[in-house]
Amino acid sequence: MAKTQLEELNRNIYDFKNPDDYSFKAKGGLSREIVEDISRRKNEPKWMLDIRLKALETYNKLSLPTWGPDLSELNMDEISTYVQPKTEMKDKWEDVPSEIKNTFDKLGIPEAEKQYLAGVGAQYDSEVVYHSIKADLLKKGVIYTDMESAVREYPDLVREYFTKCVPLFEHKFIALHYAVWSGGSFVYVPSGVELDQPLQSYFRLNSPESGQFEHTLIIVDKGAKLHFIEGCSAPKYNKVNLHAGCVELFVKEGAYLRYSTIENWSKNMLNLNTKKAIIEKNGKVDWVSGSFGSKISMLYPMSILKGENAKTEYTGISFAGANQNLDTGFKVVHAAKNTSSVVNSRSISKNGGIATYRALVKILPEATNSKCSVSCDGLMLDSLSKSDTIPVNDVQTSDAEFSHEAKVGKISEKAIFYLMSRGLSEDDAKAMIVRGFASPVSKELPLEYAVEMNRLINLELEGAIG
Amino acid sequence: MEKLLDIKNLHAKVGDKEILKGLNLSVNPGEVHVIMGPNGAGKSTLANVIFSHPEYQKTKGSIVFKGQDITNKKTNEIAKLGIFMSFQQPEEIAGISVFNFIKTAKNKLSGAPVDFFELKDEIAENMNALSMQENMQNRDLNVGFSGGEKKKNEILQMLELKPTLAILDETDSGLDVDAIKTVSNGINMFLNSDRALIIITHSTKILEKLDNYFVHVLVDGKIVHTGDKSLADEIDKHGYSTFKGK
Numbered sequence: 001m002a003k004t005q006l007e008e009l010n011r012n013i014y015d016f017k018n019p020d021d022y023s024f025k026a027k028g029g030l031s032r033e034i035v036e037d038i039s040r041r042k043n044e045p046k047w048m049l050d051i052r053l054k055a056l057e058t059y060n061k062l063s064l065p066t067w068g069p070d071l072s073e074l075n076m077d078e079i080s081t082y083v084q085p086k087t088e089m090k091d092k093w094e095d096v097p098s099e100i101k102n103t104f105d106k107l108g109i110p111e112a113e114k115q116y117l118a119g120v121g122a123q124y125d126s127e128v129v130y131h132s133i134k135a136d137l138l139k140k141g142v143i144y145t146d147m148e149s150a151v152r153e154y155p156d157l158v159r160e161y162f163t164k165c166v167p168l169f170e171h172k173f174i175a176l177h178y179a180v181w182s183g184g185s186f187v188y189v190p191s192g193v194e195l196d197q198p199l200q201s202y203f204r205l206n207s208p209e210s211g212q213f214e215h216t217l218i219i220v221d222k223g224a225k226l227h228f229i230e231g232c233s234a235p236k237y238n239k240v241n242l243h244a245g246c247v248e249l250f251v252k253e254g255a256y257l258r259y260s261t262i263e264n265w266s267k268n269m270l271n272l273n274t275k276k277a278i279i280e281k282n283g284k285v286d287w288v289s290g291s292f293g294s295k296i297s298m299l300y301p302m303s304i305l306k307g308e309n310a311k312t313e314y315t316g317i318s319f320a321g322a323n324q325n326l327d328t329g330f331k332v333v334h335a336a337k338n339t340s341s342v343v344n345s346r347s348i349s350k351n352g353g354i355a356t357y358r359a360l361v362k363i364l365p366e367a368t369n370s371k372c373s374v375s376c377d378g379l380m381l382d383s384l385s386k387s388d389t390i391p392v393n394d395v396q397t398s399d400a401e402f403s404h405e406a407k408v409g410k411i412s413e414k415a416i417f418y419l420m421s422r423g424l425s426e427d428d429a430k431a432m433i434v435r436g437f438a439s440p441v442s443k444e445l446p447l448e449y450a451v452e453m454n455r456l457i458n459l460e461l462e463g464a465i466g
Numbered sequence: 467m468e469k470l471l472d473i474k475n476l477h478a479k480v481g482d483k484e485i486l487k488g489l490n491l492s493v494n495p496g497e498v499h500v501i502m503g504p505n506g507a508g509k510s511t512l513a514n515v516i517f518s519h520p521e522y523q524k525t526k527g528s529i530v531f532k533g534q535d536i537t538n539k540k541t542n543e544i545a546k547l548g549i550f551m552s553f554q555q556p557e558e559i560a561g562i563s564v565f566n567f568i569k570t571a572k573n574k575l576s577g578a579p580v581d582f583f584e585l586k587d588e589i590a591e592n593m594n595a596l597s598m599q600e601n602m603q604n605r606d607l608n609v610g611f612s613g614g615e616k617k618k619n620e621i622l623q624m625l626e627l628k629p630t631l632a633i634l635d636e637t638d639s640g641l642d643v644d645a646i647k648t649v650s651n652g653i654n655m656f657l658n659s660d661r662a663l664i665i666i667t668h669s670t671k672i673l674e675k676l677d678n679y680f681v682h683v684l685v686d687g688k689i690v691h692t693g694d695k696s697l698a699d700e701i702d703k704h705g706y707s708t709f710k711g712k
């Protein structure tokens with residue numbers, strides 16, 4: 001039997017590009033002038049400019065990570081850090097310029113909003129172009145808006161939390177982020193308020209040779225409950241694009257946050273994203289993460305279990321195809337007693353793709369009676385591809401239960417034969433095995449997004465016998 | 467009458483090792499053919515080779531099914547023509563339910579959409595007939611199934627996918643008395659005058675309900691002897707020693 005050549009992904013609907021049409025595009029590179037200019041254009045208070053300048057200084061001091069994928073091809077001089085779309089933020093889709101609205105229509109955002117979302121934010125290049133929230137949530141005191149508006153309208157709240165979860169000196173690209181951040185969503189859910197439908201923010205990068213640096217800040221106050229969904233995509237260009245977003249999550253006593261992401265970047269994207277949650281007593285954060293596309297991803301969501309009894313679960317999948325290096329994983333710090341974490345990670349690699357699971361588990365001495373269980377599974381679809389797990393476990397108390405299970409293997413030829421003997425083609429058989437392998441993740445997503453994820457998996461696998 | 471399956475002078479190897487060494491077998495509609503033979507004789511290989519398993523190379527001979535030469539066809543194309551195999555060791559597929567798997571397979575075999583509710587009912591009925599717990603429909607395919615449950619699940623698929631020719635590779639091995647009865651019921655539900663069965667087995671228990679059948683003795687990659695029901699009883703008593711080295 002001829003070995004199937006699975007072709008390069010056909011990203012059809014994600015790949016349409018609009019003309020590079022903007023009202024302002026910063027010249028490539030990173031300088032004090034550019035940073036000050038971004039701040040001026042946003043009409044920011046001085047404290048925010050100070051953060052940006054401090055971050056710039058930090059960026060210049062820090063060096064590239066000495067581990068993980070090779071980032072040497074990133075030339076900041078070729079990256080425009082700020083691209084202002086030709087519109088201001090609207091709260092009605094009719095008011096969004098048609099070219100941009102069409103983009104989000106194709107991505108299914110307005111339709112999803114009608115059917116099952118409590119609010120939507122849509123970012124195009126560097127600025128949010130649409131934001132809305134259901135009226136009854138406003139009445140309950142829920143805030144859901146773009147970061148710029150939040151800085152203007154809720155300065156005290158923003159100032160109290162901004163950079164407090166992810167500090168600007170943590171690594172080079174988070175310093176870069178804070179220097180030029182633009183867009184992103186701000187969410188505040190007051191004590192006791194439970195949202196029964198999700199909020200979704202979607203980030204679309206259209207402009208070539210540019211970067212997207214959205215900042216998402218979410219505060220779920222005591223006993224409140226939220227499901228937040230983040231989506232990202234970009235069309236493919238020949239030169240490198242950069243995504244260095246930041247997500248800061250604050251989950252207060254007894255609060256619950258589910259943070260679901262499907263990232264689907266084009267294969268010229270360097271995705272260096274930072275996400276972290278601080279979870280107080282009895283609080284819980286569930287991460288559900290699908291990482292598709294990108295040339296290089298370095299993405300390690302992190303939970304800090306700060307209060308007693310805090311909990312977190314991470315369920316993630318990544319898919320690395322030809323010329324892709326996806327370095328992802330989950331980090332957790334147990335910093336109080338009776339805390340618990342469950343990690344279930346899956347990675348798929350094909351056509352020479354590299355999928356690495358890089359993780360940290362830290363259980364501090366005070367985190368007595370804590371539990372952590374990690375399971376990670378790598379599936380290679382051919383012998384060219386690589387899958388690896390690099391766990392770092394630092395358990396500082398004997399009074400904790402910790403288990404780690406890692407499995408890496410090639411797709412089973414026997415299983416493919418079994419399925420083919422029932423009438424499935426080789427491609428269908430592989431797709432079924434991969435879908436099954438991904439099912440722990442798709443099960444955690446709302447139905448519509450699970451369907452979307454399966455579609456992405458099929459797109460990644462697509463390409464008939466060559 | 468046109469033969470359903472006609473295998474002529476079949477030779478097959480894995481790497482440099484020849485396993486099938488000139489095997490002949492003809493099967494007509496309505497017939498049951500039992501293949502017996504010592505371990506390592508090439509029985510599973512025969513089933514795999516009929517299905518163009520990629521590890522085996524056919525070096526000589528031909529396989530014709532319903533008048534079509536299938537010697538060089540792909541596994542899934544062979545399935546679509548109406549051949550089924552119950553595996554000696556069914557594979558476990560995590561994350562795919564028995565129901566979804568059968569639904570997909572039915573859809574691929576027929577090319578037509580499958581009615582969700584009709585299929586649910588039909589599967590439930592067949593599961594009942596095979597004394598399988600109905601909630602097994604929703605479990606991951608073969609994952610954590612006992613040996614017996616896996617084999618019953620193969621028979622369930624045979625009943626659902628409705629092939630013309632089914633090859634059962636040691637479906638009865640390792641089953642308890644009740645399970646053997648159940649599988650044997652499944653076989654009776656399956657059989658009609660258009661269909662045929664090739665049953666690879668070491669025991670005649672599974673065949674008790676059948677009036678008559680052919681028995682072939684497969685030794686060292688060839689069928690060395692063919693007879694009827696009585697041959698099976700003989701083998702039961704005396705083993706294969708009389709056929710070896712013939």
Ligand SMILES: Nc1ncnc2c1ncn2[C@@H]1O[C@H](COP(=O)(O)OP(=O)(O)O)[C@@H](O)[C@H]1O
Pocket residue numbers: 480483485503504505506507508509510511512521
């Ligand atoms: N994939 C394979 N690779 C190497 N040897 C094989 C393979 N399949 C079968 N064989 C060998 O061929 C012979 C016949 O095997 P098999 O058909 O499984 O026997 P049976 O089913 O009659 O017990 C055995 O010696 C077995 O080891």
Ligand SMILES: [Mg+2]
Pocket residue numbers: 509510511554635636
């Ligand atoms: Mg065998």
